[in-house]
Amino acid sequence: MVHQVLFIIFGLICVAGAVNLLVQRHPINSALSLVVVMASLALIYLLLGAEFLAAIQVIVYAGAIMVLFVFVIMLLNAGAEERTRGSHIALFVGVPGVVVLAGTVAWLLIHSGSRLGGVTISSSNFGETHAIARLLFQNFLLPFEVTSVLILIAIMGAVVLGKREG
Amino acid sequence: MDTKTFILVAVIKIALVVFIMLTGVAYTTWLERKLVGRIQNRWGPTRVGPFGLLQPLADGIKFILKEDLLPDYVHKGLFILAPMLALVMSLISIAVIPFGETITIAGHTTALQISGITHAGGGITDINIGLLIILGVTSIGVYGVALAGWSSNSKYSLLGSLRASAQMISYELALGLSLVGILLLSGTLSLREIVFSQSGNWVLGGHDTHVPHWFIFPQIVGFFIYLLAAYAETNRIPFDMPEAETELVAGYHTEYSSMKFAMFFMAEYVNMFTVACLATLLFFGGWHGPHLGFLPPLAQSLLPVVYFAAKVFFFIFLYIWIRGTLPRFRYDQLMAFGWKFLLPLAIANIIVTSLIVAWRG
Numbered sequence: 001m002v003h004q005v006l007f008i009i010f011g012l013i014c015v016a017g018a019v020n021l022l023v024q025r026h027p028i029n030s031a032l033s034l035v036v037v038m039a040s041l042a043l044i045y046l047l048l049g050a051e052f053l054a055a056i057q058v059i060v061y062a063g064a065i066m067v068l069f070v071f072v073i074m075l076l077n078a079g080a081e082e083r084t085r086g087s088h089i090a091l092f093v094g095v096p097g098v099v100v101l102a103g104t105v106a107w108l109l110i111h112s113g114s115r116l117g118g119v120t121i122s123s124s125n126f127g128e129t130h131a132i133a134r135l136l137f138q139n140f141l142l143p144f145e146v147t148s149v150l151i152l153i154a155i156m157g158a159v160v161l162g163k164r165e166g
Numbered sequence: 167m168d169t170k171t172f173i174l175v176a177v178i179k180i181a182l183v184v185f186i187m188l189t190g191v192a193y194t195t196w197l198e199r200k201l202v203g204r205i206q207n208r209w210g211p212t213r214v215g216p217f218g219l220l221q222p223l224a225d226g227i228k229f230i231l232k233e234d235l236l237p238d239y240v241h242k243g244l245f246i247l248a249p250m251l252a253l254v255m256s257l258i259s260i261a262v263i264p265f266g267e268t269i270t271i272a273g274h275t276t277a278l279q280i281s282g283i284t285h286a287g288g289g290i291t292d293i294n295i296g297l298l299i300i301l302g303v304t305s306i307g308v309y310g311v312a313l314a315g316w317s318s319n320s321k322y323s324l325l326g327s328l329r330a331s332a333q334m335i336s337y338e339l340a341l342g343l344s345l346v347g348i349l350l351l352s353g354t355l356s357l358r359e360i361v362f363s364q365s366g367n368w369v370l371g372g373h374d375t376h377v378p379h380w381f382i383f384p385q386i387v388g389f390f391i392y393l394l395a396a397y398a399e400t401n402r403i404p405f406d407m408p409e410a411e412t413e414l415v416a417g418y419h420t421e422y423s424s425m426k427f428a429m430f431f432m433a434e435y436v437n438m439f440t441v442a443c444l445a446t447l448l449f450f451g452g453w454h455g456p457h458l459g460f461l462p463p464l465a466q467s468l469l470p471v472v473y474f475a476a477k478v479f480f481f482i483f484l485y486i487w488i489r490g491t492l493p494r495f496r497y498d499q500l501m502a503f504g505w506k507f508l509l510p511l512a513i514a515n516i517i518v519t520s521l522i523v524a525w526r527g
Binding site for chain 1: 241244293294295298299301302303304305306308309312313315316324327328331332334335338355
C-alpha cells in the first residue's frame with residue numbers, strides 16, 4: 001500500500017519533471033528538470049529494492065553528468081531560446097501518431113494484460129551490491145568490459161575531434 | 167517495537183542530532199576564530215561572554231535580524247533555492263552516520279544513528295549503502311553552489327561557482343577512489359559494518375601487536391588522498407578557490423545577505439563535520455577506543471560517543487590549523503594536483519590493495 005502510494009507520487013513527479021523539461025525555455029531550468037527526473041527515478045529504483053542502482057543513479061547521473069551539463073550551460077552563458085510557431089508536420093502527423101500509439105498501448109494493456117505475464121525477482125538478495133557485482137564480474141564479464149572499452153573509445157574520439165577544431 | 171514508539175524514537179533522535187550538529191557548527195566558528203587568532207598572535211573574540219563564548223549566539227541574532235536583500239536581475243527562484251539546497255543536502259548526510267553502537271534507555275535499545283533501526287529480534291539494521299548515500303547527497307550539494315553563482319547574475323559569483331563546480335567534480339573522483347581500498351578490506355558499504363570490521367587489534371604472524379585494527383594503517387595512502395580531496399570538496403583553505411577573497415570578493419555567495427548567506431556558511435561547516443565523521447568512521451575505527459572498566463555503567467555506555475566526538479574534534483582542529491598555516495593554491499595548480507597526482511595515486515592504491523587482498527585470499 002505504502003509502496004503503491006510512493007510509486008504514484010514519484011511517478012507523477014518524474015513525469016511532471018519530464019514535461020517541464022520540454023516546456024521550459026531556459027536551458028538551466030530544463031537541465032534542473034532533468035535532475036528531478038533522475039532523482040525520482042532513483043527513488044523508484046529504491047522502491048523496487050535496488051538500492052545500489054538507486055545510489056549509482058544519483059551519484060553518476062544527477063551528481064556528475066547533470067552537473068557537467070549545468071556547468072557547460074553556465075560557461076557558455078546560454079540564454080533563453082526563441083520559440084518557433086511549430087511545424088505543420090508536427091501538428092498533422094505527430095499528434096495523431098502519438099494518440100494512436102498511446103491508444104494501442106493502453107488497449108493492449110487493458111485487454112491482454114493478463115497474458116503478458118509479470119516479472120518475478122529471482123533471488124532474495126536482488127539489487128544488493130554483492131549480487132550486482134557477481135552478475136557484472138562473473139556472468140557478464142565480457143560484455144561489461146567490452147562496453148567500458150567502447151566508452152573509452154568514444155571519449156578518445158571526442159578528444160581527437162575536439163583537437164582538430166582548435 | 168510498535169509504530170508509535172518507533173516514530174517517537176526516530177523524532178527524538180533526529181531532533182537531538184540536528185540540535186547537537188548545529189550547536190557544534192556554531193561553536194566551530196568560535197573555535198576557528200579563537201584558534202586562527204592565536205596562530206596569528208591575536209585574541210579572537212573576547213567581548214561577548216567569558217572568552218567570547220556567546221559570540222556564535224550574537225552572530226546568529228545578527229544574521230536573522232539583518233535585511234534580506236534580493237538584488238535586481240537575479241533569477242529569483244534559483245537564487246532562493248540554492249542556499250536551501252546546499253544546507254539541506256549537507257544536513258541529510260548526518261542521517262546515515264553512526265555515532266556509537268547502541269544505547270538502552272527505559273528498556274528500549276536503539277542505535278546511536280538516525281537511520282539505524284532496531285528490528286524485532288533486538289538486532290540493529292542500518293542502511294547497507296550508507297557510504298554511497300553520503301557520496302550521492304554531497305554530489306547533489308554541488309548544485310547549491312553552482313546555481314547560487316549562476317542565478318546571482320554577477321561575474322564574481324559566476325566565476326566562483328564555475329571554479330567550485332569544476333573543483334568539486336574533479337576531486338570527487340579522487341575522493342571516491344580513495345575509499346575503494348576501505349571497501350576492499352571491509353567488504354561492505356554499510357558504515358556500521360565498516361566500523362565493526364575495525365574492532366580489536368592487528369595480528370601479525372600470530373602475535374597481537376596492540377595496534378588497534380584501524381584501516382588507517384594499511385590504507386595510509388588512501389587516507390591522505392581522502393584528506394586532501396575532502397579539503398577540496400568542502401572548499402576550505404588551501405583549496406578555497408571558489409571564494410578566494412582576494413580575487414573574487416566572496417565567490418559564489420557575493421550577492422547573498424542575511425540568513426541566505428548564513429545557510430551557505432552553515433552548509434560549509436556541516437560538510438566539514440560530515441567529512442570529519444567519515445574520516446573517523448572509515449580510517450580511525452569510529453567509536454572504538456580503550457575499554458575503561460572502572461567507570462559507572464552509564465558512563466561506560468556513553469564512552470564510545472566520547473571517543474567518536476574526540477576523533478571528529480581532532481579533524482576539525484586539523485582543518486582550522488591548516489587554515490591558519492597554509493596559503494591558497496593557484497587554480498591551475500589545483501587542477502593539476504587533482505588530476506595528475508591524486509587520481510593516479512588513488513588508482514595505484516586500489517591496484518596494490520586489491521592485489522594484496524586477493525593474495526591473502
